[in-house]
Amino acid sequence: MKLSDIADNAGSRKKRMRVGRGIGSGKGKTSGRGGKGQTARSGVRIKGFEGGQMPLHRRLPKRGFNNIFRLDFAEINLDRLQEAIDAKLVDTKETVTVESLVKAGVIRRAKDGLRLLGRGELKSKLAIEVHGASKSAVAAVEKAGGTVKILAPAKKEGEAA
DSSP states (O other), X not given: OOGGGOOOOTTSSOOOXXXXXXXXXXXXXXXXXXXXXXXXXXXXXXXXXXXXXXXHHHHSOOOOOOOTTOOOBEEEEHHHHHHHHHTTOSOTTSOBOHHHHHHHTSSSOOBTOEEEEOSSOOOSOOEEEESEEOHHHHHHXXXXXXXXXXXOOOOOTTOOX
């Protein structure tokens, strides 16, 4: 077998249909768009229009609201923290903070703070500063001989004190 013998399977690549190129092509004149009117034009299509019937997005009731003060925390589970300790990314002698975890590449960004969750188990003794923690996570850290300090959530920009 030579490099020149290599080819695609027959029919695996299909040329795109060139529209508006004469009657003989089968897609000439109106290019498969029917007659005149809004739908024959480019870039115009009424989103959600159902021919005069009340559209679905108006038939369904409105529900809920967006809380503008909601804080979005970065989350870390105990097993992920233990993996980082085993890989020597986190120093157990120093206090573990959001900044140290971001710097070590354990979490991508700090967001509005860090929340410690209780999946997995922690074998190492460590002091950690977080903005929130589940009861099971706090219990697991204290069982391993460590401490959890809960910080006040970081204020968002433009928020009243």
